[in-house]
Amino acid sequence: MPRPRDDDFATRVVAWFAGAARPLPWRAADLSPWAVLVSEFMLQQTQAARVVPFWERWMARWPTPAALASEPAAEALRAWDRLGYPRRALWLHAAATELVERHGGEVPRGLDALLALKGVGPYTARAVAAFAFGDRHPVVDTNTRRVIARAIDGVAVAAPPSAARDLPAMERLLPADREAAHAFNAGAMELGATVCTARTPRCDECPVAALCAWRAAGYPPHEGPRRRTQARFEGSDRQLRGRVMRELRAAHTPVPRGELAALEPDETRLDRVLASLVADGLAVGAVDGYALPHN
DNA sequence: AAGACGGGGCC
């Protein structure tokens, strides 16, 4: 059971969310669990505003798991276009196939069945369980972790993700009532995304500013090790992978290696990247060149 | 526990 102060915290977030929620299309009422699952795949490490048009097109074309499963993975990769992390498209296509083959074409309701799907981890499984089915689970993403770190723990920056710590921390705050829990899960994420932001928090607009431990402590700066600086993207293998995938998406016949060599003068590097794409299942190599996977 | 994995938004 939440302590009284935690109850107050949740109540304020829920009330704020009722009036401040962005009108994101996957929050519409009576959406299918499939629609929610698609949104959660697309939202992994990707800002919500950028996902909107991709999700709209995807749902118009593939309104059910069976619709997606009936087409080759190459079409999923083409529709994914430049959203990033194309393995997600591959996993979503594989998940659709598994839903058809093992779950009657429906998204399963249970956490264990959801976690068994490729590309579904602790966050996505609980997000689908909570937002698609209304079940009471703690949903913790990067926004929620930052809100809890500041408002509850009184520190500027959240510790690295840890389901072992993050889920119990959210569970302590989660209202007992199903609908309130749903709104608190969504509201805590929204608060982190739009008010309690990483860079410049807008504390003057925060519904829990009066309860915030970080604010009460005088906004102490982050102490301890900095998050490891992310590797440079320009000139990276990741960038080259993206460029190769762009070529493969545009082609409808195998692309000869000689054509791909125009993307990268260093043949060793090109071959390393091609091998990694094949290993990931994002490309298939044949005698006449490389192509997107058919299945 | 640490790295790899896209691409774009934002300061």
Place this chain on the structure above:
DNA sequence: GGCCCAGTCTT
């Protein structure tokens, strides 16, 4: 330019 983003998988 660097940091961040509704994470997950692999080693």
